[in-house]
Amino acid sequence: MAEIVINNLRYRYPETARLALDGISCEIHQGEFIGIIGRNGAGKSTLSQAMLGLVPNFYHGAYGGSVTVDGINVKEDTVDDLCQKVGLVFQNPFNQVTGSKLTVYDEIAYGLENFGVAPDEMRRRIDSAMELLDISQLKDRAPYDLSGGQMQRMALAGIIVMEPEVIVMDEPTSQLDPQGSEEVFRAVSALKDEGKTIIMVEHKIEKIAAYSDRVMLLDDGKLVAMGTPKAVFSRDDLAEHGVVAPTYTQICRKLGIRDREGFYPVTLEETRSLLESDMKGGLAG
């Protein structure tokens, strides 16, 4: 059975005329890494907020269809039930900081305190999340004194410690340096290997191509495509939907080099190997 089932989801923010989500249906399985891509305004953040019921319960507005997570209907059920299942990392970490804690350590503990987790268990989880994200040295700093990148990792840690089954992330590495961003992708990928379901909105297309099991392409509130990164990024109509394929895919498309299944490659390694054999073929011919 699918872990997340979205059925003909339609949603309009209050006092707006346009559907922000327009008939989205899909199933997501436990342990999948799903990348959500699309131009600004396509509905990516709205969809991620719909997965834990902030749309519509927090924003209100007009809502149709349904989203269920592990059988729980996100609109009908209470936030307390849902937040043990799904965690959301906000697009702007500044919006996620509680403002009620004086240190990074206490800030990360906030969710666990509300769950009533035992102190020893809290410490174990917090230490491990801080280590995973390489922020242990920041534990006594004030949350608002952090740099953008540090704050972003703190916000992510605050969700990871709650050990939700599904982690929804809205551009979680937008303010990180390239290696820090790669580390977060690896950490998230390790969580996926532990069986967590990962939903990530992201503009870093090469990373999405390398880490996602499946990619959802949204445009104008509609689900344009959902499939493997190769299948989605080999589409001819990406530009019409305001999306650019990974650099490697662009290069191979220009050179007309496809893999055995007829798709263009999406990662560095595949591209290297295809180009090397193409060059050898050139030599032989």
Add this chain to the structure above:
Amino acid sequence: MNTIEVHDLRFAYTACTEVLKGFTFTLDERSTAIIGQNGAGKTTFVKLLKGLLRPTSGQIVFNGHDIADVSVPKLAKDIGLVFQNPNDQIFKNTVIDEVMFGPLQIGMSEDEAKEASRKALDIVGLRGQEGTNPYDLGLSNRKMVSIAAILAMNTKVVIFDEPTIAQDHDGKERLHEIIESLCSEHKIVISILHDMDFVAQTFQRAIVLAHGQVLLDSDPRSVFSRRDVLQHAFLEQPTTTQLCCALGYNDIFLSPDEFVEHYQTLKASRL
């Protein structure tokens, strides 16, 4: 020609930890990307340029004047800084009021400010949103409002702190055009960035910072050829350059088009 000379610039937030350990270079009309690890001192550096922080020692000389002798309000006429987080910058109820605030503060008349603001909103693609509350816009457009607010001030120096955050492909293209157009007006353009592909394809110069020091300062092609130094600075090469290295090429290419052209020539020569 506009220049900012930075002499042995040092800064510490607390007595025991020096964040900038002596920067010396001259910023000129080449568009310059500042790149480096989180916590390397990038944002601190641009706040010093803007006069929001004062150096512990060293000098910043803008067009011949030490900025230590100029008040922050006076400096604001010449040096504009777009904050990393638009929420830190934006405080008005409508987009037009927000964008007009800076121009009015530096002495433009109401009409001039309105004209400059409309032009700036055109450039960032938000014409028609004058009456909207900036907080009803998504993060990417709110970031564009904060950029328009600085463009409207028509300063000689424009500094961006991570402008590509939350921008999609079209947004990045727009930023690319904005930066090129500011350069053509002979302004000093400086930007902190984490998107190496964007740096490679947009900027004329890249300065790599790590641990409070300048590790590299050159054109992007030279900077991105130094894989070892980039690694040390927690950076990576642009995606096309990574492919060049994986294939063992000696030449460095910065964009898919450059790569494809080279590959086709190479392949033709082998046939």
